[in-house]
Amino acid sequence: MSNQAATLAPLRKDWDGGVSPFGVSYGKLFMWFFLVSDALTFSSLLCAYGFMRHKFTGEWAHPNEVFHHFPFLEGKNLPLAYVGFMTFDLIMSSVTMVLAVEAGHRMAKKEVAIWLFFTIIGGLIFVGSQCWEWYHFITGPEIEGAYQGVFRDYIMNGKHIVNPHFTGANLIVNSYTRLPTFGDFFFCITGFHGFHVFSGVVINIVMFIMVVNGVMEKRGHYEMIEKAGLYWHFVDLVWVFVFTFFYLL
Amino acid sequence: MSNFFEEYEGYPNYEKMAIHDEAHGKETRKKLWMVFWVMLIVTLIELAIGAFADMGEINKEYTFIFFTLVKAFFIVWVFMHLGNEKQALKYVIIVPYTLFIFYLAFMAITEGTYSSVVRKIAQAVLLHQ
Numbered sequence: 499m500s501n502q503a504a505t506l507a508p509l510r511k512d513w514d515g516g517v518s519p520f521g522v523s524y525g526k527l528f529m530w531f532f533l534v535s536d537a538l539t540f541s542s543l544l545c546a547y548g549f550m551r552h553k554f555t556g557e558w559a560h561p562n563e564v565f566h567h568f569p570f571l572e573g574k575n576l577p578l579a580y581v582g583f584m585t586f587d588l589i590m591s592s593v594t595m596v597l598a599v600e601a602g603h604r605m606a607k608k609e610v611a612i613w614l615f616f617t618i619i620g621g622l623i624f625v626g627s628q629c630w631e632w633y634h635f636i637t638g639p640e641i642e643g644a645y646q647g648v649f650r651d652y653i654m655n656g657k658h659i660v661n662p663h664f665t666g667a668n669l670i671v672n673s674y675t676r677l678p679t680f681g682d683f684f685f686c687i688t689g690f691h692g693f694h695v696f697s698g699v700v701i702n703i704v705m706f707i708m709v710v711n712g713v714m715e716k717r718g719h720y721e722m723i724e725k726a727g728l729y730w731h732f733v734d735l736v737w738v739f740v741f742t743f744f745y746l747l
Numbered sequence: 748m749s750n751f752f753e754e755y756e757g758y759p760n761y762e763k764m765a766i767h768d769e770a771h772g773k774e775t776r777k778k779l780w781m782v783f784w785v786m787l788i789v790t791l792i793e794l795a796i797g798a799f800a801d802m803g804e805i806n807k808e809y810t811f812i813f814f815t816l817v818k819a820f821f822i823v824w825v826f827m828h829l830g831n832e833k834q835a836l837k838y839v840i841i842v843p844y845t846l847f848i849f850y851l852a853f854m855a856i857t858e859g860t861y862s863s864v865v866r867k868i869a870q871a872v873l874l875h876q
Contacts, residue, residue: 512835516757520836523761530836534844541848545855552859553866562797582794586787593783596826597776603765604772719762724828731826735819742815746797747808 529725533732536694540736543690544743547683551747559675561745567634581745584627585737588695591620592734595702599727602720607709610723614706617730621699628692635684638666638673687744691736698733701726782825789814 512519520527551558562577569580598613665673672681705726714720767775793814796807824830829837 512833517759518761519833520839521761521764521833522836526761527836530840534840537844538847541851545851548852549855549859549862552856553863555863577798578794582790585790589783589786589790592822592826593779596779599828600772600775600779603767604769605766717762719766721762721765724765728827731822734826735822738815738818738822742793742811746793746811 523721525725526721526728529728533728536732537736540687540690540739543683543687544739547687547743550677550679550683554677554679557675557677559672559677559680564635564674565631565745567631569630578745580627580631581741584624584631585741587620587623587627588734588737591617591624592731594620595727595730599720599724602714602723605715605720607712607715610714610720611706611709614702614709614723618699618702618706621695621702621730624695625692625699628688628695632685632688635681636666636668684744687740691733691740694733694736698726698730701729778825782821786818786821789818 565581566575566577567580568576594613594616598610598617601609601613667674667681669682671678674680705723708714714722793811796810
């Protein structure tokens with residue numbers, strides 16, 4: 499029986515069993531499947547956004563007029579410059595990640611650690627930038643002497659009070675457009691993506707510690723870096739779409 | 748940590764298959780940096796079009812979507828190494844997703860446009876009364 503198996507082994511085809519028909523390890527294959535399902539989640543969010551955008555043509559806020567701030571250059575009108583910087587940062591960190599993966603294929607422990615470190619820094623810059631952008635989106639354009647209220651309409655002592663100086667945005671109302679959906683989609687899509695970036699940074703930090711401690715070297719391969727890299731590139735991929743559909747169109 | 752599949756005789760060690768030497772690594776790195784420059788230039792063009800170009804809304808939209816798909820292709824094919832995988836894996840990742848997304852985008856845009864029209868008609872009717 500065992501003799502027969504030994505002679506048959508070289509003749510095994512992809513789908514005959516005993517080998518992976520996709521030519522990848524179990525972990526990597528299921529990382530891909532997870533990413534496809536996650537991509538479907540983001541696609542449905544962006545398609546819902548597209549639906550609203552087409553339903554309210556002409557009433558939607560112009561991203562050029564909403565996102566024109568840049569840190570340390572307050573008061574200047576630089577449409578989309580900061581989002582452009584964020585895109586550049588994420589693409590850059592994607593490159594450092596793929597270089598870490600490539601170094602892993604050469605079993606170069608030190609190089610993997612260095613590139614992973616740069617990737618973590620890039621991710622942290624991105625998360626920080628998003629915090630900054632949320633802050634400016636929520637507080638809104640700064641109007642001299644105006645009180646920046648949290649709500650435009652609110653109830654106090656049983657009375658309905660309208661705050662005429664409301665600027666910025668929350669889930670109920672925003673000062674960029676009449677439609678609350680604009681703010682809702684902004685918080686939902688960029689928030690969901692930002693959470694992915696945050697978890698990607700956490701995964702990368704775990705990978706960094708494992709590499710430095712020599713866990714991968716002991717294992718004999720750096721495939722874990724490749725899987726973490728797949729996730730990180732996916733985050734970059736989603737941002738490319740969010741950047742186009744939310745900020746450019 | 749032992750691999751469950753290692754118990755089977757003759758099961759290939761896929762984890763170690765991607766390991767390569769320095770010469771191959773140099774070639775790969777060159778390719779990666781070239782892709783980076785392409786993507787950077789595409790992003791800069793997109794920003795320039797978004798800020799300055801005057802080419803009509805519809806043309807702009809199609810240009811942006813085209814550039815986005817170019818960038819997405821490079822990320823998936825080169826950075827995520829899908830281009831180096833087996834044909835079966837390529838199909839299993841790309842085909843179901845593409846089918847679904849074309850359907851979803853078509854439905855979202857058609858229904859969105861339709862409800863926009865319905866909304867405008869309803870508003871006109873209400874004003875008429």
